[in-house]
Amino acid sequence: MKEFIKSLEPRIIEVFNHLHNHAEISWEEHKTTEYLAQLLEAEGVRVKTFDNHTGLIGEIGDGKPVVAIRADIDALWQEVNGTFQANHSCGHDAHMSIALGVLFVLKKFYPNPNGTIRFIFQPAEEKGTGALKMVEKGVVDDVSYLYGMHLRPIQEIPDGSAVPSILHGGARFVRGTIKSDDAHGARPHLGQNAIEIGAHFVNLLNGIHIDPMQTYSAKMTAFQAGGESSNIIPGSATFSLDLRAQKNETMEELQKKVEGIGEHLTNYYGVDLSFEIGASIAAAEVSQEAQEKMKTAIIDVLGEEKCYPPLVTTGGDDFHFYTIKRPHLKASMLGIGCDLAPGLHHPNMTFNHKAMLTGIEILVKAIIATVEGECTT
The missing domain is CATH 3.30.70.360 (Alpha-Beta Plaits)
Known part of the structure; x- marks a missing residue:
């Protein structure tokens, strides 16, 4: 699997560059939604879009359990080198690329899961309203485990490391x-x-x-x-x-x-x-079961010394509305060390793009282990 993920790097970078260069702000991610839908459909994935807002979901497999991965798709509106524009300075372009990479790997190594794996591409995280809309549309009502991911600044964890949960404020x-x-x-x-x-x-x-x-x-x-x-x-x-x-x-x-x-x-x-x-x-409400599954996946990929404790941060993310609005959900967000600098939301933010491959491998292992574990309970 590791070699296959490494071979995906050119495709992941191509996807990332497209998303980065075609950034769209909250609730206006129309071309982003269309692009993602085309990629998912080309992989034979069941796709659902929405009549009255952006974002989409894709699914592979059938039945229960339903395990989901969420990626946010909107960009910020900010001044970049003297020009105001939509700009992916929070890493959502990377999050989408990672989620798609997870799909590519699962289609290769786990094409017939013992349940359903759902990919949630959520709009308007920066407005704090996208997760609430997806909850309203029922996209997590039948989900047992939900995983997210977020690039982390160099001030928090080093490149090549990861945390099994992010305790946002x-x-x-x-x-x-x-x-x-x-x-x-x-x-x-x-x-x-x-x-x-x-x-x-x-x-x-x-x-x-x-x-x-x-x-x-x-x-x-x-x-x-x-x-x-x-x-x-x-x-x-x-x-x-x-x-x-x-x-x-x-x-x-x-x-x-x-x-x-x-x-x-x-x-x-x-x-x-x-x-x-x-x-x-909302502040984070993290499931210990989901956190432990993510921790096991991180250790499997990076080793125990590169698995850092859950990260407490004053930043926020609307991901946590999913668990607050649907308390049955077991959820955790992977934090990925990637030499991100100068910081999140800086107009010229950069990071080590190879870290996306690490995120893909960790999430694939966590999702497969979760689906198989749910099938035996």
């Missing part, structure tokens, strides 16, 4: 408004200064205290108020908040405290202050 992005009347710069007592209210908000955010054994943060990341006239005190403003917590319970407590700050400022200043959650990413 939760993230919540809040948009807010302050509404009041403007006032003359010479008569500040006749109105409320939205900028002062924003500054007060920041100070109160810094004063939030939760159990210090829990990791969390709350910060203001954007604030807009006022215009070109320097003699007008702005009564209205818009702002953004970024909330982070390593556990979902901590996130709920954090949000309650932020809402309490909003209520206090509303009453203290007599303004209309409101919040709206723009997106929410």
Whole structure:
């Protein structure tokens, strides 16, 4: 198998380059979906697309158990060398390439699985809404085990290593408004200064205290108020908040405290202050059974010394909505060391492309072992 995977490298690189050069942002991955569907159909895979959104699933085998692998397909919109464009700086082009590589290997060495192997190509991970849509469409209702993968930065694990699960934190992005009347710069007592209210908000955010054994943060990341006239005190403003917590319970407590700050400022200043959650990413809920199967596969491929402990990271991924919305799922996400630098979401992110072959081999072994193990239980 290892030699066959090595021989796949030119094809995997070709697929990767195509996906990288034709990046599409969340919910607009139309050509990406079409390209993936063509590749899957050429392999004789059953393909299902969706009428009202991008993304697709492919299947080989029949019946139960159903074991699935998920790859995210959207890119970020960011400035790259002076030009704003869709850009795969989070590695989703690699994730798709790895999932396709897994398919190519399974078709060669495990063409008639004792169950169903499902490939989920999910849109809009960067928006935090793609996994929820796939859950809504029932794509994991009959799945017993779900595996994902993600390239990891050089700051976390070295090239040639891997982790059996990624313990992402939760993230919540809040948009807010302050509404009041403007006032003359010479008569500040006749109105409320939205900028002062924003500054007060920041100070109160810094004063939030939760159990210090829990990791969390709350910060203001954007604030807009006022215009070109320097003699007008702005009564209205818009702002953004970024909330982070390593556990979902901590996130709920954090949000309650932020809402309490909003209520206090509303009453203290007599303004209309409101919040709206723009997106929410759940913290990881990892299955120990799935994690152990992934660990066994990593050790088989790389050796025990290259299998690092589960990785705790403050980054987020909507992959974890699958297990939260469907608690019967046993899921884990493979973390792949690949010399990724300068970092995820950097416009000029690079990584060792050979690491995709390692990811393919690990996932193939984990999936086969899972299917066979489920058949004997």
